Amino acid sequence: MEESSMAVMGKKKKKTLGAISTASLPDIVFMILFFFMVSTTMREVELLIELKGSDLPTATEIKKLEKKSLVSYIYVGKPLQQYQKTYGTEPKIQLNSSFAELSDIYEYILAERAERDEAEVPFMTTSLKVHRDTKMGIITDIKQELRKASALKINYSARQDMGY
Numbered sequence: 001m002e003e004s005s006m007a008v009m010g011k012k013k014k015k016t017l018g019a020i021s022t023a024s025l026p027d028i029v030f031m032i033l034f035f036f037m038v039s040t041t042m043r044e045v046e047l048l049i050e051l052k053g054s055d056l057p058t059a060t061e062i063k064k065l066e067k068k069s070l071v072s073y074i075y076v077g078k079p080l081q082q083y084q085k086t087y088g089t090e091p092k093i094q095l096n097s098s099f100a101e102l103s104d105i106y107e108y109i110l111a112e113r114a115e116r117d118e119a120e121v122p123f124m125t126t127s128l129k130v131h132r133d134t135k136m137g138i139i140t141d142i143k144q145e146l147r148k149a150s151a152l153k154i155n156y157s158a159r160q161d162m163g164y
Helices: 002-010 023-041 081-087 104-113 136-148
Strands: 071-077 092-095 098-102 124-131 155-156
Touching: 071 104, 071 136, 092 104, 098 104, 104 136, 124 136
Parallel strands: 071 124, 124 155
Antiparallel strands: 071 092, 092 098
C-alpha cells in the first residue's frame, strides 16, 4: 500500500494559474479619478500681483487658520510685469481675481457675507496677504475700510521666521 500511495503522489501535475481578469480595472481607475477630483481644491484666485510665499513678511508667532472657508482674502502688492504698463508699479489692492480701489472693499465684504450662512458670519475673518515691501499707509487705509464694514477679525498672512 505504501508503494501505491507513493506512486500517486509523484504523478501530480503542476497547476497553471489562470489569466488575471481585467474586467474591473476601468471601475478602479474611475474610482481613483473620482476620488482625486473630489478631494483636490483648485486655486480660486489668479494673482495679478507679485506675491509668492517668500514675498510675505516674517513673523515669530504664527497660528494656522481653523476654517479656511470662512476667510476672505485681500491681496496687496506690486502688479505683475504684464500689468505694470496699465496699473504702474505702486502697490495695488486685489479682491478676488481683479484689481480694486479702497472704496470697493466695503462692497466686497458685504458680498462675502451674503454668500455665507447667517450663523457663520460672526466667525468670518479677513486675511491680508501683503507683499513685505508694501508701505503701511495702504494697510491702514484698508483697515479703515474694513472697520466701516464691521469686519473686525483681521489676519495677516506671514511666513515663519527661522531666525537665521
